[in-house]
Amino acid sequence: QVQLVESGGGLVQAGGSLRLSCAASGTIFRANTMAWYRQAPGKQRELVASITTFGRTNYADSVKGRFTISRDNAKNTMYLQMNSLKPEDTGVYYCNFVDYGREYWGQGTQVTVSS
Secondary structure (H helix, E strand, C coil): EEEEEEECCCCCCCCCCEEEHHHECCCCCCCEEEEEEEEECCCCCCCEEEEEECCCCEEEEHHCCEEEEEECCCCEEEEEECCCCCCHHHHEEEEEECCCCCCEEEEEEEEEEEE
């Protein structure tokens, strides 16, 4: 089992910044992929960004150049630095962990960007 705890969400004005964190604990194997997803009201959950243990990253087109995903493998913690936030970035942000056929989700953290 892997437990994921997100933190860092909140309310920010358009153009502002937030930093999300996701701490993983439990039985964690070296090779895994962690990701951030988000879900806006009335919309499907979508991938925001992902990062492998070895640092390979992938971003949704809508956040490229504004968001940066990173991780500290020693701490089993993933981060999402969000800059130049827009109202359309509003939603619940979920941490996701995948390895060797296992998949886990965090409880989500709310990000609200006011115009």
